[in-house]
Amino acid sequence: MSAVPEAVDPQARAAAAALTERTVNCEPSVEALASKIAGGKPLRVKLGVDPTAPDIHLGHCVVLGKLREFQDAGHIAVLVIGDWTARVGDPSGRSATRPMLSHDEILANAQTFREQAFRILDPARTEVRPNGEWFGKMGLAPMFELASRATINQLLRRNDFATRMADDRPVSVLELLYPLLQGYDSVELEADVEIGGTDQLFNLMLGRDIQSRYGMPSQVVMTMPILPGTDGIQKMSKSLGNYIGVTDAPEEQFGKIMSIPDALMAEYFRLMFSREPGPTGHPGEEKRRLGRLVVAQFYGEAAAATAEEHFNRVVRDREAPTEIGEYRIDGEEVHIPALLVDALGIGSRSEARRLVTQGGVALDDDPVNDLDMPADALRGRVLRAGKRRFVRLV
């Protein structure tokens, strides 16, 4: 950070410094943020969300958490629901073009997203704006005007476009438009700050350009680190199946945390619980602590404790959970594969049969070896498939 020419209000500087904690970028500078804060008006802090994958997971929480910090400091969160731009599909980090979504799907997704976002954001200080609001009625003339304010050269500098071009893989014109549209959102919303993951840096920066070409002050751009998924390799995302959702059951969240690679823990602590000390003790214990923190954040301390107990009981001690569903069996002779499919949701009878053959099915603690059993031998017992699927037969 270079020295500020004219001393910005020290209080604003302190506030800006606090708000840039854990960020990767703050462009053009922290001072720029400070002087916006010093202006005295609540800042409009924009976050664009792409409603193609509606469920919010821990990865979103890093950015949403930052937004919440802004809210707590008296600023306004502006959530842009990309209902219109989702028809285009954000090419960020993607190696291939994405499919377009129908308008109905997008709206439903956006609604889900909004509900879940309020688990973190303060609804009173949040403005939610679908960008179809302005794009829906944008004619070709304003579109041309927008298009005239950016160059292909500029757009092609973007990394994933560049690599795809180099590999002779397709880049659609529509995708090329995406950053422009996102930038235009900032114009419409008069954003003072825009936040995103580091993979959004290009788009966010383009927003600055576009704003200034429309004659308004450029937004400050802040990026947050990308939270790796539970596999520890790729970024957390629903479509990759390596995510922990905010609406996942407490036991589910705890269990997923327990299964992440050790090497990931420090990162999770740092990005999600910066006020907590990082992992120092036994990895297993520290991971438990992380799991409790995650669950507590969404469901409270009590739920966190319960989730851990559940984990101890079911996973560590291999016992049946305290609460299990019941399944009513009819008839006298029961075909076990069929039962596993009906009662425990195993994918197919063939798969169920394999489970039995491989010793993965038990009644109470006795392994099941037969494919057919009399109903009397089943009633009142707990059927278990693998480590974590249970049902009580009645």
Added chain:
RNA sequence: GGGGGGAUGCCCGAGUGGCCAAAGGGAACGGUCUGUAAAAUCGUCGGCUACGCCUACGGAGGUUCGAAUCCUCCUCCCCCCA
């Protein structure tokens, strides 16, 4: 407008007339181990009351005793030239 390449199981990717329900890898699942980490290891991985039957290799037909493999048409994708 012309020329070329391609579409295989959840994903990647072999296979060019029978030995193919389809190699190999990844993912996933089950067993052992364990801290539901990593690593290791054994096994499974289209369906079906099942030493057999059914459905499958982009779609529809055809050739053949027999096709993922050959032919025709169609759909979609990619590349090159104009």
